[in-house]
Amino acid sequence: MLSRRLFLKSSALIGCSAAAHPMLSSIAFATAPGENRLVVIILRGAMDGLDVFQPYGDPALRKLRKTLSAGPDVGAHDLDGFFALHPSLAGLMPLWRAGELAFAPAVSTPYRDKRSHFDGQDMLEAGTGTDLEAKRQRDGWLNRLLQGMPGVQSETAYSVGLDDMRILDGAAPAKSWAPQTRFRLSAQGQRLLTHVWHDDPLFRPAGEQAIEIINEGLDKIETEAGPTREAQALARFAAGRLNGETRIATFSISGWDSHARQPQIIDRALQRLSAAILTLRGDLGANWSRTTVLAMTEFGRTVRENGTGGTDHGTGGAMLVAGGNIRGGRAIGGWPGLGEGELYAGRDLMPLRDIRAHAAWALRDLFDIPPDVLERSVFPGLDMGENPRILA
Template sequence: MLSRRLFLKSGALIGCSAAAHPWLTSISLAAAPGENRLVVIILRGAMDGLDVFQPYGDPALPGLRKTLSAGPAGGAADLDGFFALHPALQPLMPLWTAGEMGFAPAVSTPYRDKRSHFDGQDMLEAGTGTDLDLIRQRDGWLNRLLQQMPGAVSETAYSVGLEDMRILDGPAPAKSWAPETRFRVTAQGQRLLEHVWHDDPLFRQAGGQAMEIVAEGLERIDEEKGPTRDIRALARFAAGRLNGQTRIASFSIAGWDSHAGQVQVIGRALDRLAAAILTLRDGLGANWGRTTVLAMTEFGRTARENGTGGTDHGTGGAMLVAGGAVRGGRAIGGWPGLGEGDLYAGRDLMPMRDVRAHAAWALHGLFGTPRGILERDVFPGLDMGEDPRLLA
């Protein structure tokens, strides 16, 4: 059976040519009631939170990292006398100063010890608590949120790009499109196609949705220049939708797997993250004040630097929060310490809190989703614990 996604990617029928940039990611969007906006950015590859938000005030850090995470002495910007912001995120310092950016150190999903990117990302997007739950739960936590929102308009949920994002998978309907796919057909050609696929329900549905998406202009993303071109275009596209009826957007940024040469690897990835957030802010305009951005990763990296100037797969990581709706300018949550007896399994930053709890409290504040629904249906088995007061 030919899926909608395969139909829209195919060039055999109507001259479509999928020429997506290799860095271009999927984006999922959905309409929901109210005026608050949520953007979830999945950081694929395990971002090193100890390098992004450098705990230079922890006396054990210099012994673990000889060349990484040197704090202000290495060019990072001091945040609060204990943490410093990686130099590549310096463009976001005005957001920190304005209280529009913060971070949660030492967080993770319940995923432990196996340290597989694929499993870790699946668990993050599915929002489950155990591997067994992951097998049972085939949908994503944003899709389950939509199912619990009486006023959600699921017909306007899209998955745009060349890869699926599990975070919005599920019974709530979605449409698919690749932003750089060229889909050109004249009015006469459209009538001919409609006649051809009229008696084929599969092609009639897929073709009709493709025409609808093209009519809305979703395939038009401005050409950009520079290494952050694609992510700026994607963020601008998301902002444009969020300024309309869309209230929830999710996309991913890859490139965080820094086993070797971490200085270069993480610098490039952070440039893209900063560009995405600043483009969202600029594009949203007044709606930035009603927006919350959650940047989440599947797990952290080892506390110790390895012999190739990188770090290996770990456990505890960090979550970045931004937006005019957040209560930023602070580290959100406790710090476990980096002493020998403080590390998880003697090698990783010890998680202090389930990252799903922060996401759940954000959903509670933004959309009024009851705690019981969040703990039972959206994030099965989660104990949200105390409110971290993410929102202003």
């Protein structure tokens, strides 16, 4: 699998950062006791929460964003009289009405001011309180969760596409798969290759992965053609595992970096996110009622639009929550306001809650993890605070 470092060396002209590139995605799984299921979707590139969940009831929004959509009168879908859902997520409105969709506005990791995609993503996936700790931490918060859960058996993790999945870095083995992969190899050919690479320490792991993909039929996942094809494939693959022994899945959806032409950029990214969630809901069937989906991004974007029809790297953002076992149809947490004196550093949405606290409480209620383990080991240095009661 192509490493992030090697990819960077060979990709100098792909835009703001390889960390925000729309062709990078990963997926990983683990088993756990019980019937509850967790899906963590990492939204790489810094999703603009103010555009996805538009606080049109805040009078300052229209002054700050004169061309970006802002409310039901320009096509967004009213949620509660204050927030509206971006038009590209129209397919999720039935989930909102059914109490299966919610969001937490004004959240962020403790990452501040440097606004680097890689540093922000490392901190989000490492689950640490500072970017320096994230660099020192060798594993991700989901991997540390698995290490601290009794009765957990790590399933082989798959990294899909080109990117590494820091959130599940750790002792568990990892393998790679891409939705576009196609293999044709007979049983006799498999036996011959196994004999050839048996004593080769470099080629043997890759060959074993290829044969596993062939035998599991991962290359035959059916999806509809179009821009959401890979997102559907990721979600379909995840749902298939979650309908078996898997209880925790995580994958990433990239393409959220919207410095220019934000309406076009965010429309494509939201289509992929919507397709992934709806595919999960459809393919999980009865298991959807035991599933919680957390969609998290490394940081938000500036409250003011820039001169090229986009927004720049910011601080406070939003977390999307979905699933059949959540208390949906609501905004989780408070609202800091967009007026003068209410912004972070005079330019960004002020974060009111550490996004790690929402994830920690979801883990507490899903898997009965003690708060002291979550605050000490899974998310070092976190103060979980009050339970937002994400689950029903």
